[in-house]
Amino acid sequence: MSRKIKRRQFLLQGILGGFSLTGLYQIVSHFAASSKPAFASLQNKPSKPTVSSTENQDVPLLRFISVADTGTGASGQYEVANAMTHYYRQTPYPLVILAGDNIYNEGEIEKVTQVFEEPYAPLLERGVKFYACLGNHDIRTDNGNPQLTYPGFNMQGQRYYTVQQGSVQFFALDTNHNADWEQQLPWLEQALARSDARWKIIFGHHQIYASGVYGPNDADWVQPVKDLMKRYGVRLYINGHEHHYERTRSIDGTT
Numbered sequence: 026m027s028r029k030i031k032r033r034q035f036l037l038q039g040i041l042g043g044f045s046l047t048g049l050y051q052i053v054s055h056f057a058a059s060s061k062p063a064f065a066s067l068q069n070k071p072s073k074p075t076v077s078s079t080e081n082q083d084v085p086l087l088r089f090i091s092v093a094d095t096g097t098g099a100s101g102q103y104e105v106a107n108a109m110t111h112y113y114r115q116t117p118y119p120l121v122i123l124a125g126d127n128i129y130n131e132g133e134i135e136k137v138t139q140v141f142e143e144p145y146a147p148l149l150e151r152g153v154k155f156y157a158c159l160g161n162h163d164i165r166t167d168n169g170n171p172q173l174t175y176p177g178f179n180m181q182g183q184r185y186y187t188v189q190q191g192s193v194q195f196f197a198l199d200t201n202h203n204a205d206w207e208q209q210l211p212w213l214e215q216a217l218a219r220s221d222a223r224w225k226i227i228f229g230h231h232q233i234y235a236s237g238v239y240g241p242n243d244a245d246w247v248q249p250v251k252d253l254m255k256r257y258g259v260r261l262y263i264n265g266h267e268h269h270y271e272r273t274r275s276i277d278g279t280t
Contacts, residue, residue, distance in 0.1 A: 087193045093124035093265025096140035106144040124265040125160025125230025132163040134171035158197045160230035187216050194222035198229035206246050217257035228263035237267040254279045
């Protein structure tokens with residue numbers, strides 16, 4: 026008997042090296058009667074990299090987790106959270122990227138204990154930091170403003186911001202329909218231009234490329250952001266919104 030997929034949630038565990046990205050991906054699919062985890066791994070290395078003889082390629086620059094469209098408080102979120110905790114016990118990591126739709130369905134901050142603090146309690150207790158951006162569900166209540174100042178999301182009171190961990194710098198964007206790109210785009214260019222990080226990573230809720238329900242994004246902000254990623258050597262763009270796992274090949278230097 027066929028089973029209909031009710032919902033999917035995704036876990037990306039990234040390990041950044043000097044010249045490569047390796048990751049363990051787990052897709053947890055929720056079916057009407059049961060759930061099944063599926064695993065895959067990948068490695069992406071530029072051809073013929075120039076590596077210093079003193080650089081230890083076996084030591085990653087950073088381990089991190091990225092999740093999105095998670096904030097339900099349902100069993101599927103706990104399955105992913107448990108997988109994150111299990112991996113942390115084996116190989117600790119300092120941070121998690123939370124790529125939007127942090128609180129379903131309306132972004133009500135009153136639900137943050139149910140959909141964030143309780144599922145991720147084992148990681149929060151160990152000092153793992155979560156860095157969030159806003160998704161389309163998050164802005165349904167007060168345009169997402171309560172989430173900006175919620176300490177657990179570490180958004181610094183801003184709709185877009187940057188945070189650096191060693192030689193890896195993350196740039197969080199507001200990609201929603203009402204985002205202020207007149208301010209955000211110049212900020213992004215200035216922040217990228219100032220960065221001397223070996224790895225520059227942008228994350229936002231909405232996709233740039235996709236082959237799912239929403240498909241390739243033709244919003245006005247997409248091409249200017251793609252131009253900046255190419256100009257300033259952004260190696261990775263992380264998003265949510267599409268409820269499936271998908272990864273592109275490197276396009277103009279960005280995966």
